[in-house]
Amino acid sequence: MENTGVMNVELRKSTRKGDNNQLKREGYLLGNIAGKGVDSISIAVKKDVFRRSMKEFGRNGVFKLVVPDGQSYTVMAKEIHIEPVKNEISHLDFQMVSFSEKIKQEVAIKFTGAELLESKRLLINSTIDSILLEGLPQDIPDEIEIDVSNMEAGESIQFSDIKLPEGLTSTIDPEQKMITVVGSKIRGAVEGEEES
CATH class of the missing domain: 2.170.120.20 (Ribosomal protein L25, C-terminal domain)
Incomplete structure (x- = not known):
């Protein structure tokens, strides 16, 4: 599992319901990046980009999430929340990882x-x-x-x-x-x- 997938993501400047719904209408999945000693980062990733990356690198793949300013975060998908009624992804939780830490x-x-x-x-x-x-x-x-x-x-x-x-x-x-x-x-x- 040497390969790392790359996903371009947007930073969510606002987490208000109206703004979140607008992103969803535009085809984004909402998520957060969490890590030791850092504040949670609110992000949005295009639905098709996420699905394609999961198909190629797998559920436990290691990904580099790149934000517009060029900064990147090495992560794994910790939890993929599914909305039971629609059977669609409702939220993503990413965990920052290091290649040298278990x-x-x-x-x-x-x-x-x-x-x-x-x-x-x-x-x-x-x-x-x-x-x-x-x-x-x-x-x-x-x-x-x-x-x-x-x-x-x-x-x-x-x-x-x-x-x-x-x-x-x-x-x-x-x-x-x-x-x-x-x-x-x-x-x-x-x-x-x-x-x-």
Whole structure:
């Protein structure tokens, strides 16, 4: 994750509701930049610029936000607030980061091979869909992949079974179950018919 995305942003001189609504009408997303020992900076970024950057560099990408006077801030997206009714982004919270200081960030879990389990009429029972990892910003991935293709009914994966990328740690209990594979009711019904 050596690459850093660049986003040009506007500084919000006013945070009044009327001014915010005007920016939204012009296609901007409202946000803030926060960092240790600095006042929060109110910004606005074009919706299409943000979406394009997220698609290219990922949810946990490191970005350089450039304001009109040329000053820039190295950040990660800490929180992307979604408006439930419209299912649209309502606000962005960016966190200033340093390539030499560790941070904590939520990372999504992605299961691979789930379609093979489904073909055997098995289901994944997952207790968690993301994990909090600690590491340098440039080392934090968008997701952790867990291959479930060879699992059978009754088998489970604990956190200790997951190999984290180098340099990353987590405070999750190593014995915490992440997923369990269970047989579906349909399968049981079919087997019952075969036995009779």
